[in-house]
Amino acid sequence: MFRIRFHGRGGEGIKTASRILGSSFFFEGFQVQDAPKYGAERRGAPVSAYVRADHKQIYERGEIHKPDLIIIADETLLHVTRNTVLEGIYENTVIFIISAMSNSELEEIINCGKTIIKIAPAVLPENYHRFLSSITASATARFTGIIQIDSLIRGVEEELKSAKNDLILENTAIAKKIFNDMTSYSGIVTETDGTPVITEPQLIDLPLHNSSIATPAIRTGSTSVKNQTGSWRTSRPVILQEKCSRCMLCNVYCPDSAITKNEEGFPVIDYNHCKGCLICREVCPSGAITQEDEKTSRSKTV
Amino acid sequence: MTRQVLLTGNAAAAWGARLSSADYIPAFPITPQTEIIETLSEWINNGEMDSHLTMFESEHSMITAAGSAATAGVRVFTATSSQGLMFGMEMIFALPGWRVPFVLVNVSRGLASPITLECDHNDILAARDSGCIQIHCSTCQEILDSVIIGYKISENKEIRLPVIVNLDGFYLSFTREAVEIPEHHEVSQYLGEYNQMNDHYSSSAPQARGLIVLGGSQYSYFRYQAHLANLKALDVYKEAAEEFAIQFGRNYSVIESYRTDDAEYCFIMIGSFSTKAKSAVDHLRSEGLKIGLIRPRLIRPFPSEELNILLSGIKGAAVIDQNISFGKGGILYTEITSALYGAHGSYPVTGSFIGGLGGRDITIDEFIVIAGEMREYTKKGIQPRTRLLFTGDELE
Numbered sequence: 001m002f003r004i005r006f007h008g009r010g011g012e013g014i015k016t017a018s019r020i021l022g023s024s025f026f027f028e029g030f031q032v033q034d035a036p037k038y039g040a041e042r043r044g045a046p047v048s049a050y051v052r053a054d055h056k057q058i059y060e061r062g063e064i065h066k067p068d069l070i071i072i073a074d075e076t077l078l079h080v081t082r083n084t085v086l087e088g089i090y091e092n093t094v095i096f097i098i099s100a101m102s103n104s105e106l107e108e109i110i111n112c113g114k115t116i117i118k119i120a121p122a123v124l125p126e127n128y129h130r131f132l133s134s135i136t137a138s139a140t141a142r143f144t145g146i147i148q149i150d151s152l153i154r155g156v157e158e159e160l161k162s163a164k165n166d167l168i169l170e171n172t173a174i175a176k177k178i179f180n181d182m183t184s185y186s187g188i189v190t191e192t193d194g195t196p197v198i199t200e201p202q203l204i205d206l207p208l209h210n211s212s213i214a215t216p217a218i219r220t221g222s223t224s225v226k227n228q229t230g231s232w233r234t235s236r237p238v239i240l241q242e243k244c245s246r247c248m249l250c251n252v253y254c255p256d257s258a259i260t261k262n263e264e265g266f267p268v269i270d271y272n273h274c275k276g277c278l279i280c281r282e283v284c285p286s287g288a289i290t291q292e293d294e295k296t297s298r299s300k301t302v
Numbered sequence: 303m304t305r306q307v308l309l310t311g312n313a314a315a316a317w318g319a320r321l322s323s324a325d326y327i328p329a330f331p332i333t334p335q336t337e338i339i340e341t342l343s344e345w346i347n348n349g350e351m352d353s354h355l356t357m358f359e360s361e362h363s364m365i366t367a368a369g370s371a372a373t374a375g376v377r378v379f380t381a382t383s384s385q386g387l388m389f390g391m392e393m394i395f396a397l398p399g400w401r402v403p404f405v406l407v408n409v410s411r412g413l414a415s416p417i418t419l420e421c422d423h424n425d426i427l428a429a430r431d432s433g434c435i436q437i438h439c440s441t442c443q444e445i446l447d448s449v450i451i452g453y454k455i456s457e458n459k460e461i462r463l464p465v466i467v468n469l470d471g472f473y474l475s476f477t478r479e480a481v482e483i484p485e486h487h488e489v490s491q492y493l494g495e496y497n498q499m500n501d502h503y504s505s506s507a508p509q510a511r512g513l514i515v516l517g518g519s520q521y522s523y524f525r526y527q528a529h530l531a532n533l534k535a536l537d538v539y540k541e542a543a544e545e546f547a548i549q550f551g552r553n554y555s556v557i558e559s560y561r562t563d564d565a566e567y568c569f570i571m572i573g574s575f576s577t578k579a580k581s582a583v584d585h586l587r588s589e590g591l592k593i594g595l596i597r598p599r600l601i602r603p604f605p606s607e608e609l610n611i612l613l614s615g616i617k618g619a620a621v622i623d624q625n626i627s628f629g630k631g632g633i634l635y636t637e638i639t640s641a642l643y644g645a646h647g648s649y650p651v652t653g654s655f656i657g658g659l660g661g662r663d664i665t666i667d668e669f670i671v672i673a674g675e676m677r678e679y680t681k682k683g684i685q686p687r688t689r690l691l692f693t694g695d696e697l698e
Contacts (some may be wrong), residue, residue: 019308024479027307034308039419059581061574062475063663195585201667204694216416250663 420661
């Protein structure tokens with residue numbers, strides 16, 4: 001069985017990528033199971049997706065704990081949910097990442113001695129984010145060495161069939177290119193037989209705790225403070241003090257309480273928790289809030 | 303020609319309704335069921351399905367509408383999940399007494415509180431004593447087929463009870479698997495036309511249902527009739543499943559058994575995680591343990607006799623419950639052991655394991671631990687204590 005796990009952020013097309021791959025396997029005659037995993041969150045939040053493909057009926061279900069291939073579509077996840085992204089790596093696991101980092105930097109950060117295949121954004125079209133589904137699915141299809149180009153293209157067309165024709169054509173073109181570019185890696189990801197057994201779980205007898213502990217309640221803001229949801233942002237609002245009238249409407253409307261008032265009465269954005277919804281920009285009566293691309297802003301601050 | 307395509311569990315449920323030619327769909331969205339409603343409304347909008355969908359302001363009204371429309375003479379499909387089922391629960395308990403047929407799909411999701419979106423079976427098992435028939439699914443194909451079989455049982459003139467088809471949130475609802483879609487005309491042939499029986503609502507022939515009866519005698523009569531009809535549904539199910547197998551080639555016995563022929567041990571569970579139990583069975587078999595899986599598809603009516611037959615010869619049975627009845631334990635465990643008590647012959651050492659609450663995974667390793675524990679206790683001949691599948695790491 002092939003066990004393949006995708007990691008990305010909501011809105012990047014990770015679920016679609018897993019479906020393109022699932023359909024491609026299916027068109028090759030495999031039994032397939034593909035499933036996304038996400039919470040009640042929104043665009044930008046970490047999501048994963050699983051694809052299993054086998055020659056016989058698949059009984060496994062849900063999360064893949066021991067993946068043959070991990071796809072990291074968004075390298076920032078390595079800083080945010082590293083343990084989730086790299087969970088269950090074993091001797092045959094291959095890691096595929098889209099990253100601007102150098103190979104040595106990547107090896108240092110991932111630090112597991114596994115095969116890492118990288119595509120640098122520089123070799124992709126400038127607007128490659130629009131095609132992440134097709135790029136990652138296509139590379140993955142090539143890595144299996146089993147999926148033929150026809151099945152891949154059929155998979156792309158099937159999963160994007162509700163999109164406009166131009167967009168489908170752009171996707172199939174880039175899928176073909178990536179499939180070709182990755183030729184040297186054909187067959188690098190291999191199937192494993194049997195059921196993966198990991199470690200014996202240490203079951204405990206859960207003791208009775210005082211009800212004040214055993215209540216689902218948040219008594220302080222610490223949970224939210226520790227969860228740095230600012231990493232979900234793709235665009236950030238920036239306040240221009242010279243235009244700001246200190247009306248604080250932005251503070252009122254911010255759904256994440258990420259805007260506070262400083263000593264001079266100006267609003268200040270907590271970028272560790274601002275998710276980049278830009279409602280503040282919409283409601284600002286004096287046009288004092290602008291929108292900046294997150295990646296550009298982040299590199300400026302670094 | 304039948305087609306095989308990749309479908310999510312939700313899409314498979316929608317296909318079941320479409321192929322069964324549901325005339326009327328009262329609806330209210332809730333995660334993880336929403337995709338069912340979206341799919342059906344899209345088909346209706348595109349003219350691919352001839353049906354009428356009405357969005358309600360709550361599940362209570364939605365389920366009332368389902369019962370009313372079925373009484374008035376149309377085939378009804380509806381779907382909900384978790385808190386939605388709870389909100390409609392007053393009507394879930396009322397409608398079996400109306401003796402009206404329809405199919406409701408429940409996408410299992412744990413109940414509050416704490417709040418979760420992920421799967422366990424406390425929602426559907428809260429409807430256990432309602433009088434509705436319950437079919438529990440483990441694959442996407444089974445969902446589609448069970449909706450169709452559900453109408454066949456529900457509309458039987460001796461039964462006339464709502465059927466709930468249950469599928470697991472996320473693990474089936476959002477998971478795609480290969481599903482064979484039968485031809486519409488073949489399903490129509492299998493189900494026949496909706497049988498309105500004697501009900502004709504018109505201004506010249508008014509009717510009322512679900513009336514008040516005081517004094518207890520009439521109440522007892524009607525309640526016990528619903529019970530007898532529910533019991534009878536076991537035979538009707540068998541006939542319907544047999545007919546389905548002949549026409550569509552897929553066999554759904556009241557209890558699925560996997561590698562139990564020579565088994566000394568078995569897992570007993572319902573829902574999608576039972577396919578995981580199958581891979582655990584395969585693994586444990588490769589290591590020489592004679593183990594199998596027993597998966598009741600019907601929970602109401604409960605197939606006690608069939609269960610006893612399957613369990614004869616089994617020495618140790620681990621019941622895995624994805625639910626919990628506070629103050630008692632696993633609901634399925636209680637159901638299984640009560641069905642065994644007083645039955646002929648010896649019955650197995652039966653262990654209760656509670657796991658998979660709120661979508662928590664049950665890993666293959668945990669199935670192996672369960673099997674090991676059952677082996678140990680069976681040798682000693684004592685019942686193991688109830689175990690929660692929960693590790694030390696999870697408490698941190």
